[in-house]
Amino acid sequence: MAVWVVGLATYLLAVFHRSSLAVAGLVAAQRFDIGAGALATFTMVQLLVYAGMQIPVGLLVDRYGPKAVLMTGAAVLTLAQSGFALAESYPEALAARVFVGMGDAMTFICVLRLVNTWFAPRRIPIITQLTGVVGQSGAILAAIPMTYGLAHLGWTRTYLISASLGIVMCVGLAVLVHDAPGVRRTIGPAMSLSAIRTSLAASWRHPGTRLGFWMHFSTQFSATTLSLLWGYPFFVRGEHVSSATAGVLLTIMVLAVMSAGPVLGWRITVQPWHRSTLVLAIIAAIVTVWTVVLAWPGDAPLWLLVVLVVVCGVGGPASMIGFDMGRTSNPPDRLASATGIINQGGFLASLVLVVAIGLVLDARTPGDSTAYTAGAFRWAMSLQYLLWAVGLVQIWRYRRRTRAMILRHDPDLSLFRAGQHITS
Structure with missing residues (x-):
């Protein structure tokens, strides 16, 4: 401990x-x-x-x-x-x-x-x-x-x-x-460039690693984009709430992240087979609430914005389910590199979205970067649908391949339920 x-x-x-x-x-x-x-x-x-x-x-x-x-x-x-x-x-x-x-x-x-x-x-x-x-x-x-x-x-x-x-x-x-227990330091074998390429290729080749990557990609970017840069201006300029209310909404999102984490951790421990199903359900909830907010005539009511930041916040800990997928898909000697691959997903999606939103806002409000309109924000925030579409297609593809591989090597799922990795 x-x-x-x-x-x-x-x-x-x-x-x-x-x-x-x-x-x-x-x-x-x-x-x-x-x-x-x-x-x-x-x-x-x-x-x-x-x-x-x-x-x-x-x-x-x-x-x-x-x-x-x-x-x-x-x-x-x-x-x-x-x-x-x-x-x-x-x-x-x-x-x-x-x-x-x-x-x-x-x-x-x-x-x-x-x-x-x-x-x-x-x-x-x-x-x-x-x-x-x-x-x-x-x-x-x-x-x-x-x-x-x-x-x-x-x-x-x-x-x-x-x-x-x-x-x-x-x-x-x-x-x-x-x-490790009883071991102060563990040293892995020295790896040449060709061995490194082989190790990374083996991690990426496993459908479980790719599934973890796309889980992380699809669930994290909405909350990260709001908290990183565009949440405050979206609420103030796009939804016309006060600065204090915008701050409270972002705080609620952080509290949602902290509250949902242990619950999701317990859930995937009880039903590891349904990890991808849980992720798909959370993405569906995020997409649905964003759709209602963006389609709402005029400013969305405050209660709906609270629902939005809560479901987006849940996407943060949902992205960490991808790491558990990587854990059960890779042996210990390449677990960290597989985790690194998965951890890139959400951050790459977030960075793409942050930049793209800025470009769209500038294009929709030329000449005055301080006068972003509600209409401009609706166009900009709609870019999320492109990332969700890519992520959902990939999750569905690699979920089928990962499940098929697990069932080939562990038909009764006894090893899988015990948390052991399935790598071949």
């Missing part, structure tokens, strides 16, 4: 650092003398690096073990936040956020590997969901102390203090975390 707690605390701190700029936008714009576009680039670059690092990090975990990679990630985050604290120019600050994205990318996969090693197979789904829920609370925890620090301590001291927490995490990881 101590191993998981320390790993979880490290992941929570990574999310804290990832989200620390959310309440510092105005201060950052003033400090670096930048506009909204350059400010948004901080977040976009950070997330692009995070998504791009998933497969390399997975390979590093398979080779050197989760403890070594997790400590490296904590150290990189500490140095990156320190650099961000001391940056005097926009290029220096942007470089620091690149390394924040790198350090962040080294945490979640490692913690999932520890969960898969230290807990019994039947407990892994719910522990995985708890990991995601508690870790994502770092975004909430970042808001109040960072706001207070920036107001009373200034930019440099606030970010240096937050960076110093990483030193504590590094000490805890070094002292308390072992890669």
